[in-house]
Amino acid sequence: MKKFLACCEASKKILNIAHMSANLPVNILIIGQKGVGKTLLAQQISPETPILDAKQLENSIINSTANIKQYDELVITNLEAVLNKKEFFQNLIGIKIIATSKYMPSEIATQFAIKIDVPPLSERKEDLDELISLYLKQAKEIYDIDISIKDIDIDLSSNGVSLKKSIYKNTMLKSLNDEDMQESLEYFLLQKLKNNKDYKELLKIFEVPLLKAAKVQYKSQLQMATNLKINRITLRKKLDQYFGTN
Amino acid sequence: MENIYEQLIEYDLNPYFLFHSNGKIKSYNKEAEFLLNFVGVKELFDLAVSNATQDFGFSQKYISLKYNKQSYYAIVVGYINEEEIALRLYKVVSNKMNTINNNKLKMVNIFSLIDLSKTSTLLNSNLKIDELYDVSIPELKININDFLLCLNDCFNLFVDDKKITLQVHIKIGEYEIINNTKYKIVAIEFKTNRDIKIDNSLDEKAANANINIFTNKNKLRLELPIIL
Numbered sequence: 028m029k030k031f032l033a034c035c036e037a038s039k040k041i042l043n044i045a046h047m048s049a050n051l052p053v054n055i056l057i058i059g060q061k062g063v064g065k066t067l068l069a070q071q072i073s074p075e076t077p078i079l080d081a082k083q084l085e086n087s088i089i090n091s092t093a094n095i096k097q098y099d100e101l102v103i104t105n106l107e108a109v110l111n112k113k114e115f116f117q118n119l120i121g122i123k124i125i126a127t128s129k130y131m132p133s134e135i136a137t138q139f140a141i142k143i144d145v146p147p148l149s150e151r152k153e154d155l156d157e158l159i160s161l162y163l164k165q166a167k168e169i170y171d172i173d174i175s176i177k178d179i180d181i182d183l184s185s186n187g188v189s190l191k192k193s194i195y196k197n198t199m200l201k202s203l204n205d206e207d208m209q210e211s212l213e214y215f216l217l218q219k220l221k222n223n224k225d226y227k228e229l230l231k232i233f234e235v236p237l238l239k240a241a242k243v244q245y246k247s248q249l250q251m252a253t254n255l256k257i258n259r260i261t262l263r264k265k266l267d268q269y270f271g272t273n
Numbered sequence: 274m275e276n277i278y279e280q281l282i283e284y285d286l287n288p289y290f291l292f293h294s295n296g297k298i299k300s301y302n303k304e305a306e307f308l309l310n311f312v313g314v315k316e317l318f319d320l321a322v323s324n325a326t327q328d329f330g331f332s333q334k335y336i337s338l339k340y341n342k343q344s345y346y347a348i349v350v351g352y353i354n355e356e357e358i359a360l361r362l363y364k365v366v367s368n369k370m371n372t373i374n375n376n377k378l379k380m381v382n383i384f385s386l387i388d389l390s391k392t393s394t395l396l397n398s399n400l401k402i403d404e405l406y407d408v409s410i411p412e413l414k415i416n417i418n419d420f421l422l423c424l425n426d427c428f429n430l431f432v433d434d435k436k437i438t439l440q441v442h443i444k445i446g447e448y449e450i451i452n453n454t455k456y457k458i459v460a461i462e463f464k465t466n467r468d469i470k471i472d473n474s475l476d477e478k479a480a481n482a483n484i485n486i487f488t489n490k491n492k493l494r495l496e497l498p499i500i501l
Contacts, residue, residue, distance in 0.1 A: 047389045
């Protein structure tokens with residue numbers, strides 16, 4: 028089982044709260060942005076407890092397809108998605124709830140004696156470093172490439188989720204050879220052709236990255252035109268067409 | 274001998290005060306004498322003056338007041354000359370028995386709950402707490418959920434403070450009677466360097482948790498029975 032990472036001081040405190048509250052007969056709410064580790068923390072509090080999505084559970088309750096009474100304890104994720112939260116909780120009386128939410132649902136705040144606010148990864152430097160190191164190691168093993176963190180554009184917009192995606196994506200892109208690229212493009216173009224895209228529309232897929240790369244490599248339009256061996260007027264037209272500027 | 278009106282006032286269930294214009298008390302009844310254990314003369318005099326009519330006469334005002342455990346819902350202020358002013362407070366009375374639902378109680382270490390509430394509520398706060406705990410307090414039966422909800426709100430009052438003192442001790446010589454049984458009392462007292470104001474929601478949460486809650490300027494005190 029994956030564990031909630033606790034290298035920084037705030038995370039250690041959070042883990043301590045989780046351990047302290049694990050055996051208490053109270054509901055626990057874990058609040059935080061996407062990808063901060065809310066569900067992992069909930070699992071850490073109660074590893075054997077079933078995990079249900081709040082919206083799906085609400086629908087099951089409305090449609091009377093859920094046998095709620097069979098549970099003593101539940102982990103409920105994405106609590107913010109529930110439409111009628113008060114009524115939702117009326118149906119869960121007597122069950123210990125460990126819920127996760129992106130924000131504090133004020134109308135049911137009193138349902139939770141313990142509230143754990145998990146900060147974003149950007150505020151947990153030691154955790155972030157540890158995760159980067161972990162994901163980078165995994166990605167290097169999978170793609171069999173030696174790559175440094177400096178070569179990767181880290182994306183923390185969705186914390187751990189986007190971080191992992193950005194590391195894997197960057198590592199994969201840098202591992203591609205001509206054959207991989209052609210194979211990848213062939214698959215991609217096949218999907219586009221199924222959607223009746225024509226030659227002109229598909230040309231954009233080649234030209235945009237080519238022009239961007241050339242701009243980085245050659246800096247000026249004159250250099251770009253010279254090295255790409257195309258007419259400067261044609262180059263200007265294409266830059267204007269794709270980027271709205273020359 | 275005092276006349277019947279004076280006797281009525283003396284034995285009234287509601288406190289009555291008559292102040293001199295300089296703020297000193299000229300007379301008061303038995304209930305007022307009891308109230309003076311918890312509130313200063315100046316505060317009561319200021320209450321009377323600030324609610325008096327512009328000209329001679331009497332005014333009634335429905336206001337919510339709380340001194341120690343007793344709440345008041347209205348006052349009458351009156352004066353018929355420049356020398357003296359009268360104040361009468363009306364008690365909120367309840368015939369509710371002091372009871373507790375034993376089914377929801379669980380034996381627990383109170384310091385663990387205080388630590389849990391403190392850590393989770395003050396996760397992003399820089400508040401420093403001087404803790405003075407009487408560690409001889411035994412494990413006691415508490416409604417954990419309601420206790421934590423109340424305590425969380427208490428800690429929340431201090432999230433922006435720099436430093437508070439938190440004292441937990443057994444009250445000497447004081448007891449609470451619940452379901453006709455006498456219990457010792459544990460007090461959890463917060464002290465800061467500013468006046469503390471609490472809202473009705475904290476009062477409600479305290480009542481749900483069988484906690485008596487008191488504020489006195491810079492102090493907030495919770496009292497709960499030691500049920501073993």
